[in-house]
Amino acid sequence: MALNLESVESWVVKVPLLAEWASSPDFGEHGHGDSTSHRLIVRVRDRDGFEGWGENSVVQSPEERARAFSRLLHRDDAGLRLDMLPLWEPGGSYWLQPVPPSPYTPPLHNLQHRLRQPLRPILEAALSDLIARRAGVRLCELWGGPWRDSVSVDYWMGRVTPEDAARCVQRAIALGFRGVKLKTTLEDPNVARLEAIQSAGGKDFHVTVDPNGRFYRLEDALPQLRAMDAVGNMAILEDPFPRFHLEDFVALRSRIMARVAVHIDPPESLWNVVTSGAAGALNISHAPQGPGEWRRDAAVAQRANLAIWHGSNLDLGIGTALQLHLAASAPNCTLPGDQAGPWLREKTLIKQSFQVTEGRVKVPEGPGLGVDVDLDSLEDSCVGHWEIKS
Numbered sequence: 163m164a165l166n167l168e169s170v171e172s173w174v175v176k177v178p179l180l181a182e183w184a185s186s187p188d189f190g191e192h193g194h195g196d197s198t199s200h201r202l203i204v205r206v207r208d209r210d211g212f213e214g215w216g217e218n219s220v221v222q223s224p225e226e227r228a229r230a231f232s233r234l235l236h237r238d239d240a241g242l243r244l245d246m247l248p249l250w251e252p253g254g255s256y257w258l259q260p261v262p263p264s265p266y267t268p269p270l271h272n273l274q275h276r277l278r279q280p281l282r283p284i285l286e287a288a289l290s291d292l293i294a295r296r297a298g299v300r301l302c303e304l305w306g307g308p309w310r311d312s313v314s315v316d317y318w319m320g321r322v323t324p325e326d327a328a329r330c331v332q333r334a335i336a337l338g339f340r341g342v343k344l345k346t347t348l349e350d351p352n353v354a355r356l357e358a359i360q361s362a363g364g365k366d367f368h369v370t371v372d373p374n375g376r377f378y379r380l381e382d383a384l385p386q387l388r389a390m391d392a393v394g395n396m397a398i399l400e401d402p403f404p405r406f407h408l409e410d411f412v413a414l415r416s417r418i419m420a421r422v423a424v425h426i427d428p429p430e431s432l433w434n435v436v437t438s439g440a441a442g443a444l445n446i447s448h449a450p451q452g453p454g455e456w457r458r459d460a461a462v463a464q465r466a467n468l469a470i471w472h473g474s475n476l477d478l479g480i481g482t483a484l485q486l487h488l489a490a491s492a493p494n495c496t497l498p499g500d501q502a503g504p505w506l507r508e509k510t511l512i513k514q515s516f517q518v519t520e521g522r523v524k525v526p527e528g529p530g531l532g533v534d535v536d537l538d539s540l541e542d543s544c545v546g547h548w549e550i551k552s
């Protein structure tokens with residue numbers, strides 16, 4: 163596929179979370195530090211004036227990013243593959259070293275897919291946006307067409323006191339949400355917090371509880387998990403234990419009513435999670451692997467009759483739009499994601515506003531991502547900028 167790229171441009175931006183809604187001071191900071199406030203934004207342009215945008219976590223140094231962008235522009239071949247972008251420095255990774263003279267050496271093309279370049283997901287997203295804009299179709303149409311016009315999305319809160327949880331739920335309902343994703347640990351007031359959420363949101367306001375593995379082991383957590391389950395609003399329990407203890411996930415699933423979910427990280431863990439019986443649902447994100455592999459993983463989950471949702475990094479609008487298109491493109495992506503970044507950051511980087519209606523957000527219209535980047539907002543938030551031209 164020849165795109166005749168003219169330039170690759172990137173910005174590192176800093177947009178903090180709204181402190182009053184992110185977490186309670188009692189539990190320290192969550193999302194206020196530099197690591198989660200900084201995001202990488204990329205724009206690719208072709209010689210016909212079409213452009214595409216991507217957003218992800220900040221990866222690699224500015225120098226490494228500049229070299230990768232340059233290799234993308236100054237390639238020798240006339241085309242490229244989105245899942246095999248020429249970003250590695252020749253000789254800079256094991257599969258580009260000279261193949262030793264051995265009858266046991268696998269063919270080079272069988273090795274190349276196994277090592278991901280950290281910039282590939284954001285560049286694949288931006289190039290997909292460009293391709294869709296050139297074709298005059300939405301991204302979800304580029305991927306076969308949408309299964310739904312709107313995507314189920316929940317609000318988000320960090321570790322909060324029961325009182326702050328009730329306050330956050332009131333805001334969530336006022337915005338149009340019907341559920342929330344909640345970060346926690348075993349030591350937190352989990353039962354009181356769920357009860358406060360139920361009092362503020364009613365019996366139909368659901369909760370996805372995500373301890374990020376901080377419920378430790380089944381024997382540590384089972385009494386509290388049963389008490390939490392008895393409250394009645396914990397719809398999903400994601401990653402209660404470290405993911406190397408899948409046997410604890412399996413044992414827990416028959417002991418509580420909430421659906422037990424596993425966040426697929428790293429992507430290579432998908433097959434083991436699916437075949438182990440550890441999951442009643444999956445959280446799959448494109449951030450570590452790119453849109454193409456996300457859709458392949460979603461298809462694997464579909465074959466295993468597992469519903470999924472697309473995870474988020476509380477993005478700045480560009481990433482949110484991409485996730486909505488991906489979620490619409492997979493038949494089994496029916497569970498609520500947590501694309502709440504536009505309501506939890508100090509601002510977004512796009513001109514459009516997402517609207518929540520009965521817990522769902524409409525997939526953007528228009529070619530590509532279907533959103534326009536606010537260049538003034540982008541420049542105001544910028545803490546680093548680079549551009550490479552062909």
